[in-house]
Amino acid sequence: MEYEKPLFFEIMSYAVHADRDVVDMVSGNPDWEPPQSLRDGLREYADFDQSEFQYAPSEGLRDLREEIAARRGVDESQIVVTNGGGEANYLAMARALERGAGDEIILTDPVYPYYPGKTSMLGGTQRFVPTDDDGTLDPAAVRAAASDDTACIVVNSPNNPTGAVYPEETVRELVAIAEAHDAILVSDEVYDHYDRSGRFSSALSVDSDHRIVTNSFSKTFAITGFRVGYAVFPEQHVEAAKARHMLVNVATTRPGQHAVLHALRNTDPAYHEANRQLLAERVDTFTDALDEAGAEYTDPDGAFYVMARFDGYPGTVANTKALIDDAGVAGMPGEAFGDAFDDWFRFALVTPRVEAAADRLAERFG
Template sequence: MEYDEPLFFRVMQYAARADRDVVDMVSGNPDWDAPPALREGLSEYADAPGEAFQYSPSEGLRELREEVGERRNVDAAQVVVTNGTAEANYLGMARAMERDAGDEVILTDPVYPYYPGKTSMLGGEARYVAVDDRGRLDADDVREAASEDTACILVNSPNNPTGAVYGPETIRELVAVAEENDALLVSDEVYDHFDYSGRFESALTVDSDRRIVTGGFSKSMAITGFRVGYAILPHGLVDAAKTRHMLVNIAASRPAQRAVLHALRETPAEYYEETRDVLRERIRTFT
């Protein structure tokens, strides 16, 4: 199967060959430090006995899944720990596509460039719904674009690249559109810590077996290299996602999971507020 290389790969290659300083507006790498508790967790793990260096359970460490479940108010059995949020999105899209309920994936325009690539890789067809000039997505436009060929509706809020936040009514309507068309909504919420509008609403607030929520710690803890994310799935979709995850990755990194778990338990709220303040000041500068 052939699929397109993301365009920004080429942009990064141009930048690497440049003979002058280049401002990187592509990579989503936070430029602040990780929580001190994360380093503590890694240090403690380095002294663990040898058996602690082996595979973790494929679906993720039980303690980490329980921590995520408690924070997101879901059953830990619905949580699959993944190799970053990127894999969580892949698992959600794959589950949507393998149900033989269509081959179309609805994406927003503009779009995070990995989404179309995943769509092609899974044998799907991307259908784009344009947002307005402030990045707002009209759920009625999604409803108009959806059909019996729609397998998946993939959105992320707060949005990359526009920064828009989809409010409660939009999220409820997107879930409804998925239900009306025998599709799955995959809601990528990796930027949930960075809502400056007060409007963010998780798709988890909508009770439905047609929505999958993904998230992770790359942005909130400034640890993009650790690759620890998660998918939260309806009970009926968990087993298939766990099987695909096991076949693709076997398991996520055990030391990374342990360090993240320690950081979740020990990091004070002030750390997150300070990082939010950094971005808040940059938003003011740009706007």
């Protein structure tokens, strides 16, 4: 089977090799500092005994799993620590498909493009449900799309790329739809610390054997390079997920897990609030410039992204590259995220140069 290379890499490479200064707004790599407690945990680890430099337990360090379990209100035996949120989603989607309860995976449109890629890799069939214009998801649309062939429903809240946040009633309805069709809801909650609406609700708030929650510390602590994530499985799915995880990755990084544990135990909540405030200010700066440019845009309630549409300038790959050349701003083409927003662009507000990018777009389109 041939796999399509994600467009992220093509656009990033084009921007890096451009003949001018470019503001990178392609990927969600936070530019702010991790908490000091995380750096302290890494330094502490460097002086550990040599035995601590070997394989970690495959399912993750017990202390870390216990810390996560206490925070999420589950048993530590339900948690598998993974190689980032990407592997957590892979394990969850694989578990949904391998039960033999169907081969269809319901995805939203627009969608984070790695979900369709994983669906193809796992031999599943993609079925898309469009969101509303503001990125919110109507459970009735999911219910209409679901059938006995549905193995899995994958959602992401706060959402990449729209910034929408799903409230409790939406999450409960999605779990109920999964239960009605013997499917599994996979709820990717990697941006949970970047909810600015106060409406975020974890799928863990619903007691069900038909939901798997995935998360990662990549965004939470601004450490996308550490690759420490986790999935919370219902008890009957844990052993199968652990077996696949062991075969794919053996285990994830021991020093990274230790540093994350140290950060969980020693980071003041003010750290997260400061980052949310920083992003709120960047959203205001960026959308003010989009107003000057006469653009239509999403007003995100969470995550790192703004989607924008410029009249007469659709978000194709060719126009994304032209925007790099003409304005020195690198975003992502809307067509990378599906059909519903294929004439839009997505911009990641994870650069201290948001104001410069905003000015360039206002000048280009204003």
